[in-house]
Amino acid sequence: MAEDKRVDLGIELSxxxxxxxxxxxxxxxxxxxxYAEWLELEALGGLMTKSVTLAxxxxxAPPRLWETPSGMLxxxxxxxxxxxxFLADELTWLSHLDLPVWVNVAGFSPEEYVEVAGEISRTGLxxxxxxxISCPNxxxxxxxxxxxxxxxxxxxxxxxxxxxxxLYVKLTPRCTDIAxxxxxVAAAGADGISMINTFPAMAVDIETASPRLGNVTGGLxxxxxHPIAVRMVWEVARAVDLPIIGMGGIWTWKDAVEMMMVGSxxxxxxxxxxxxxxxxxxxxxxxxxxxERKGMDSVTELVDMVRGEDE
Ligand SMILES: Cc1cc2nc3c(=O)[nH]c(=O)nc-3n(C[C@H](O)[C@H](O)[C@H](O)COP(=O)(O)O)c2cc1C
Numbered sequence: 001m002a003e004d005k006r007v008d009l010g011i012e013l014s015x016x017x018x019x020x021x022x023x024x025x026x027x028x029x030x031x032x033x034x035y036a037e038w039l040e041l042e043a044l045g046g047l048m049t050k051s052v053t054l055a056x057x058x059x060x061a062p063p064r065l066w067e068t069p070s071g072m073l074x075x076x077x078x079x080x081x082x083x084x085x086f087l088a089d090e091l092t093w094l095s096h097l098d099l100p101v102w103v104n105v106a107g108f109s110p111e112e113y114v115e116v117a118g119e120i121s122r123t124g125l126x127x128x129x130x131x132x133i134s135c136p137n138x139x140x141x142x143x144x145x146x147x148x149x150x151x152x153x154x155x156x157x158x159x160x161x162x163x164x165x166x167l168y169v170k171l172t173p174r175c176t177d178i179a180x181x182x183x184x185v186a187a188a189g190a191d192g193i194s195m196i197n198t199f200p201a202m203a204v205d206i207e208t209a210s211p212r213l214g215n216v217t218g219g220l221x222x223x224x225x226h227p228i229a230v231r232m233v234w235e236v237a238r239a240v241d242l243p244i245i246g247m248g249g250i251w252t253w254k255d256a257v258e259m260m261m262v263g264s265x266x267x268x269x270x271x272x273x274x275x276x277x278x279x280x281x282x283x284x285x286x287x288x289x290x291x292e293r294k295g296m297d298s299v300t301e302l303v304d305m306v307r308g309e310d311e
Pocket of ligand 1: 198248269
């Protein structure tokens with residue numbers, strides 16, 4: 001396994017030590033517990049939980065998933081059991097693992113974000129928070145904040161004032177200038193950026209002329225969005241001096257290396273987990289083998305290797 005490799009896969013993000021730079025994306029690994037009997041969760045670099053909201057959230061009408069060429073549409077819609085159950089059932093369980101956990105926080109108003117983030121921070125059980133201001137599958141809240149860089153920054157300031165653990169802000173690709181949004185949330189006090197969330201999309205059953213998803217539209221993820229995610233990470237890495245966790249269609253270790261080379265310090269695997277929940281561990285091994293082949297001592301050497309013409 002990766003621990004035996006001679007190269008150093010360990011990284012540090014905002015003071016949090018990760019044994020390797022491969023995490024799992026919010027909403028694609030449950031809250032980890034579901035997979036514990038199948039694989040060694042502690043071999044992951046970190047885990048990003050499903051979005052947690054203050055009250056239980058039933059999510060959207062089924063069907064909620066649809067496979068597309070090179071991708072997947074989902075319209076889960078922030079389904080979760082709410083903060084109280086999350087703290088009692090999930091976070092307490094997760095805290096017994098030697099695994100850094102980013103708790104993903106969502107809300108329908110600034111007050112709700114602040115309350116959920118504050119409560120989680122005060123438990124002392126989470127390594128960091130991931131602020132989901134970018135879910136495309138809810139009718140109100142969420143996405144609203146990341147459409148407007150000023151609102152996103154204002155929310156970050158409010159949340160930062162309530163917490164004592166690092167705050168990562170999850171950006172949507174659904175904006176005209178993602179580097180600008182990143183710079184605004186950085187100035188507002190974000191400790192890191194995670195990116196990207198899914199792209200709003202739609203598919204139709206032409207026999208019945210009906211949408212494939214109960215919610216009509218959903219978020220597109222998977223390999224179809226990977227090159228766009230790479231471009232956006234590249235842009236954001238040049239705009240802010242914060243750690244970046246890059247995600248979007250990572251399917252093989254090569255995609256992970258590519259994402260790091262354009263400036264992400266770590267990567268998170270999402271849709272691929274639905275095909276193979278052990279795939280992130282194979283990606284760890286692939287990165288290690290690549291580093292060895294290239295004669296590199298540390299995975300941090302990969303970060304930001306690709307230079308542009310103007311640099
Ligand atoms: C089924 C599904 C559920 C998701 N749920 C969440 C969620 O609750 N919160 C969130 O911030 N992102 C959520 N995402 C977005 C992923 O965390 C990730 O940002 C996105 O899927 C891009 O990565 P990928 O192409 O590797 O899947 C979800 C994605 C999928 C496919």
